[in-house]
């Protein structure tokens with residue numbers, strides 16, 4: 237048996253890179269091509285494979301060291317099954333993993349809500365968006381894939397929150413001991429699983445498969461519910477005058493086949509409120525340390541379809557008239573119900589409105605459509621007595637429910653936002669200012 241020095245092969249354009257992870261220990265039996273260390277430049281990270289098979293005798297590097305091509309990594313007692321010579325060219329750009337932790341995520345590229353045409357996850361219940369954005373090396377990704385673990389659900393303990401192999405193992409261990417499925421529950425909360433119940437013992441049943449949209453929506457909502465500290469602020473807006481105007485306009489517009497619902501006014505009022513309170517038009521980056529403030533105003537509208545909920549986005553709502561917004565809502569609602577929405581129709585949202593006003597109910601607590609930080613729920617308006625200082629008078633009141641991410645928005649700002657929104661809706665002349 238001969239001792240072999242394992243060095244860094246040609247790693248392309250990088251003069252010197254920092255070692256951020258050592259993937260083997262002394263005594264390990266490794267095969268040629270097994271990853272030995274992970275190095276990181278300011279743009280990417282990559283794993284350096286071994287050129288030979290054998291037993292690791294001595295590791296010559298430490299985490300934090302800088303290393304370049306030719307640098308000695310370790311001494312290997314080469315085994316008889318030595319494979320091919322090192323192949324520098326085998327460390328390719330495919331081995332690179334984008335370092336996303338210090339970079340802002342690109343919310344507009346994330347489907348803000350489930351898209352019917354979205355690619356199904358190759359591993360059931362693994363969220364492909366968070367998986368791909370997770371900060372982990374190729375071998376850890378492969379390991380997670382093999383175990384069916386959603387990397388996005390793991391908090392990494394490595395540098396810059398990098399997810400390490402041990403984190404994946406710990407996640408699975410914790411999931412198993414807590415009885416939580418590593419894929420379905422999203423976080424190792426140690427929740428006792430529901431027992432499998434045979435409901436047919438109590439009466440007739442029918443089993444219906446969830447639609448693709450139901451399943452995707454479920455994943456998005458579940459993630460948001462578990463990861464966003466939600467607060468919901470309720471209020472009522474006096475829309476008596478707004479409704480009078482809408483009805484009057486409605487008659488005039490009917491001739492041209494245009495229908496304006498309260499939702500179009502609400503979208504305009506939301507845009508005004510987003511301008512007044514810019515934090516509501518933002519997203520937290522993946523590190524949780526930076527807020528990305530947007531200066532465009534794309535408003536998502538939740539649409540109920542027989543197959544489930546979808547959220548098309550009205551782009552640049554600040555530049556559109558009431559009529560244009562109304563037409564777009566109709567168009568999107570029609571396309572959504574005919575399953576004709578494109579993924580791009582559902583991307584780039586800044587803030588979502590979920591209107592149940594056409595159906596009924598008094599108040600509800602909508603779930604924030606991450607990576608957005610707030611969502612407005614609208615319920616059915618109702619004529620009710622309001623005290624004007626000297627007497628009660630009948631006023632048409634619109635119930636509003638504003639849910640927000642408490643990491644980004646304080647309670648006081650939540651109350652200010654909804655009060656401002658109410659003021660805009662109570663006196664729509666203000667929307668012109």
Ligand code: CAO
Nearest residue numbers: 497498499538539540569590591592593594614615616617
């Ligand atoms: N108060 C009272 N009436 C209201 C109202 C409100 N807040 N909002 C709408 N209406 C009225 C409309 O004026 C219309 O009345 P007319 O037919 O008499 O003119 C009627 O209710 C139906 O409106 P609509 O629902 O068709 O239109 P919209 O513009 O309000 O909403 C859309 C469009 C696509 C958002 C809606 O159809 C929809 O799908 N809503 C469900 C959203 C949802 O499921 N949210 C839950 C998400 S969380 O699971």
